[in-house]
Amino acid sequence: MSKGNIWLAPMLSVLLLASCAGTRDARYDIAHYTFPEAQAELRQVLRGIINDGKTKNVASLRASHLNSDKFTKFGGRRFDRQDFELCNEIEAANATLRQDFEYDPKDLKIDVFGEVAIMTYYPHVSFKKDGEVVRYSSRQTLVFLSTPDGWKIIHEHRTPRAWYEQ
Secondary structure (H helix, E strand, O other): OOOOOOHHHHHHHHHHHHHHHOOOOOOHHOOOOOOOHHHHHHHHHHHHHHHHHHHHHHHHHOOOOOOOOOOOEEOOOOOOOOOOOHHHHHHHHHHHEEEEEEEEEEEEEEEOOOOOEEEEEEEEEEEEEOOEEEEEEEEEEEEEEEEEEEEEEEEEEEEHHHHHOO
């Protein structure tokens, strides 16, 4: 190597490193990248869950949850922590008793962190049960995990609005 070229390799290395230092790819910054494709998938998942509630498709509602010992739910009707089986047992019983089910997720926010997503919103719900019209709103959090079978709910938490109106 000639004397003029002896500095070429180190200088090119420094220039390459300097050019990469300030151009971090936002897709790999899971705290800030929005993952728009995953957000769209999750909106569709929520639409499907709502439709399953309207059509009383209990099998599909069950399939929206991750069948795992790691699944948890804090529901609005019961204070205890529910596992996969109890959650689905309660949801199936309620789905079959309701008529004219309507579910409107207000102020939907979907935050995706790679393979995990958090969905928060305020559901406005109405249905008939035993001939009576029931209406309520609450706060809802759904935590999803991306699996080979699609996005699955791994945690649910619902807080009835009435707790805050007292």
